[in-house]
Amino acid sequence: MTSNLNDFLTTRKQAIEDYLFTYVQELHIPEDLKSSMLYSLEAGGKRLRPVLVLALLNAYGKSEKDGIPVGCAVEMIHTYSLIHDDLPCMDDDDLRRGKPTNHKVYGEATAVLAGDALLTESFRLITSQLSDNVSADQKLRIIDELVKSAGALGMVGGQFDDMEAEQKQQIPLAELESIHARKTGKLLTFSVAAGAMLAGASDDDIENLREFSYHIGIAFQIRDDILDLEGSEEKIGKRVGSDTANEKSTYPSLLTLSGAKEKLNEHITRAKKIVSNLELEQQLLHDLCDLIASRDH
Amino acid sequence: MTSNLNDFLTTRKQAIEDYLFTYVQELHIPEDLKSSMLYSLEAGGKRLRPVLVLALLNAYGKSEKDGIPVGCAVEMIHTYSLIHDDLPCMDDDDLRRGKPTNHKVYGEATAVLAGDALLTESFRLITSQLSDNVSADQKLRIIDELVKSAGALGMVGGQFDDMEAEQKQQIPLAELESIHARKTGKLLTFSVAAGAMLAGASDDDIENLREFSYHIGIAFQIRDDILDLEGSEEKIGKRVGSDTANEKSTYPSLLTLSGAKEKLNEHITRAKKIVSNLELEQQLLHDLCDLIASRDH
Numbered sequence: 204m205t206s207n208l209n210d211f212l213t214t215r216k217q218a219i220e221d222y223l224f225t226y227v228q229e230l231h232i233p234e235d236l237k238s239s240m241l242y243s244l245e246a247g248g249k250r251l252r253p254v255l256v257l258a259l260l261n262a263y264g265k266s267e268k269d270g271i272p273v274g275c276a277v278e279m280i281h282t283y284s285l286i287h288d289d290l291p292c293m294d295d296d297d298l299r300r301g302k303p304t305n306h307k308v309y310g311e312a313t314a315v316l317a318g319d320a321l322l323t324e325s326f327r328l329i330t331s332q333l334s335d336n337v338s339a340d341q342k343l344r345i346i347d348e349l350v351k352s353a354g355a356l357g358m359v360g361g362q363f364d365d366m367e368a369e370q371k372q373q374i375p376l377a378e379l380e381s382i383h384a385r386k387t388g389k390l391l392t393f394s395v396a397a398g399a400m401l402a403g404a405s406d407d408d409i410e411n412l413r414e415f416s417y418h419i420g421i422a423f424q425i426r427d428d429i430l431d432l433e434g435s436e437e438k439i440g441k442r443v444g445s446d447t448a449n450e451k452s453t454y455p456s457l458l459t460l461s462g463a464k465e466k467l468n469e470h471i472t473r474a475k476k477i478v479s480n481l482e483l484e485q486q487l488l489h490d491l492c493d494l495i496a497s498r499d500h
Numbered sequence: 501m502t503s504n505l506n507d508f509l510t511t512r513k514q515a516i517e518d519y520l521f522t523y524v525q526e527l528h529i530p531e532d533l534k535s536s537m538l539y540s541l542e543a544g545g546k547r548l549r550p551v552l553v554l555a556l557l558n559a560y561g562k563s564e565k566d567g568i569p570v571g572c573a574v575e576m577i578h579t580y581s582l583i584h585d586d587l588p589c590m591d592d593d594d595l596r597r598g599k600p601t602n603h604k605v606y607g608e609a610t611a612v613l614a615g616d617a618l619l620t621e622s623f624r625l626i627t628s629q630l631s632d633n634v635s636a637d638q639k640l641r642i643i644d645e646l647v648k649s650a651g652a653l654g655m656v657g658g659q660f661d662d663m664e665a666e667q668k669q670q671i672p673l674a675e676l677e678s679i680h681a682r683k684t685g686k687l688l689t690f691s692v693a694a695g696a697m698l699a700g701a702s703d704d705d706i707e708n709l710r711e712f713s714y715h716i717g718i719a720f721q722i723r724d725d726i727l728d729l730e731g732s733e734e735k736i737g738k739r740v741g742s743d744t745a746n747e748k749s750t751y752p753s754l755l756t757l758s759g760a761k762e763k764l765n766e767h768i769t770r771a772k773k774i775v776s777n778l779e780l781e782q783q784l785l786h787d788l789c790d791l792i793a794s795r796d797h
Contacts, residue, residue, distance in 0.1 A: 232653055
């Protein structure tokens with residue numbers, strides 16, 4: 204990782220977490236519900252989605268200020284989805300990033316409500332926390348994009364199809380891609396598109412960036428599957444080999460490990476090429492592509 | 501019930517249901533997820549929340565057209581909350597309005613996701629389905645109001661405190677009111693306020709109407725508690741006496757049955773008085789107050 208990228212990731216992660224935790228801490232809501240929401244928000248991770256929002260603003264040479272609430276909105280949605288996905292009736296996971304999952308600490312009922320609360324509240328970061336530099340029309344466009352990315356057309360629909368696919372022995376590659384493009388890809392696309400919208404990018408640029416984020420989304424998922432085979436349990440915070448044990452269809456299981464690595468490189472190459480054709484500062488986005496391709500957690 | 505009110509309720513319920521079912525049917529989302537969402541949306545009810553949005557527009561002499569998507573948004577949120585509240589880890593209900601609950605038919609995982617999908621999608625009815633007569637600023641104000649009413653500051657927070665209160669023997673009346681004001685009251689207030697906002701009502705009127713809806717919200721809940729003691733199982737679609745069996749704090753248990761009836765009348769009287777001081781067509785809103793006070797389901 205280049206020192207510039209490292210510096211960018213560290214400072215932005217800090218800015219996002221400061222804003223996010225303060226925002227939730229200051230809500231006048233039942234204390235135990237707030238604790239449950241904060242527990243999962245604080246459980247951390249790379250904050251990749253908000254970082255992408257800020258990276259786009261940075262690449263266009265714009266102030267990153269309004270990217271922070273928008274980034275926190277998508278982080279809230281990502282966090283709620285993890286809480287609900289971990290529930291006993293869903294993936295039934297006891298550990299997430301090496302810590303007990305929300306329902307193991309707060310009980311299932313609170314976990315359901317904490318997820319519902321995070322999902323709902325995320326939209327208010329956009330209605331009420333952006334500066335006057337963002338027009339009402341821009342805000343509505345971002346909310347509309349967030350709904351399409353997070354709801355039944357996007358992430359929730361992908362999670363639903365993923366659950367159904369787990370009942371089957373093996374699924375075709377096209378179906379696997381459709382599931383991941385929605386389950387994990389759509390929120391990444393939201394982050395990139397919303398950053399570009401805030402930066403005032405042209406509609407053409409935004410369309411190209413959607414394609415860019417489609418490729419990094421697939422690359423992200425392939426890397427996830429590879430880490431499940433080759434990763435360090437300590438770094439990824441969960442048991443290695445669980446996909447194989449669960450007989451889950453993955454890129455390596457459908458393409459072999461070396462085939463999956465090749466596909467990962469293809470998607471990263473295509474993502475970088477799209478960026479190279481845009482009029483913006485390219486280095487940071489190229490570095491993020493490399494990070495997604497080679498991350499160890 | 502006056503024939504005018506009856507006519508209003510019948511025609512508007514139809515218009516709302518036509519719009520709501522068509523909107524969801526036309527979404528390009530996984531079919532089984534859609535079935536689960538539609539199952540609970542179609543399970544019916546009085547559609548009181550959307551009817552209130554339209555009643556306000558009607559009382560101000562304005563077109564009700566844009567009230568329909570806004571009313572459907574709040575109905576989606578009401579429906580998602582019922583699906584999640586009925587889950588085994590929450591109230592664990594097998595029946596809702598005389599039909600098996602969502603998770604009994606579709607399984608818990610699908611019920612969680614159908615709820616998440618309805619909650620998320622509700623906001624898109626406001627971002628994408630209103631006419632140009634509604635400004636971007638008005639739409640944002642309505643979304644902001646919906647988040648505050650539905651999320652941790654409102655309904656979700658009320659449901660959380662209600663769950664905690666069930667662990668206790670008896671709770672003070674003030675706490676009971678605070679719970680109901682959020683758990684059921686806030687969405688009613690949203691409906692009234694959003695209808696007034698769409699009608700272009702003054703901020704003063706909107707504040708008065710918030711107080712109006714606070715009173716009808718409490719009255720609505722008292723009537724609910726009374727029906728649990730005196731209602732017809734066939735009409736209310738659930739077992740009579742369940743609150744008593746569950747040793748739940750209710751208005752009759754805290755105030756006696758006749759005390760609860762007196763309080764119900766007080767709130768209805770105060771609600772009507774607020775309406776009488778506003779410059780709008782009062783009859784429909786007065787009739788709705790009477791309906792809330794005397795409904796048998």
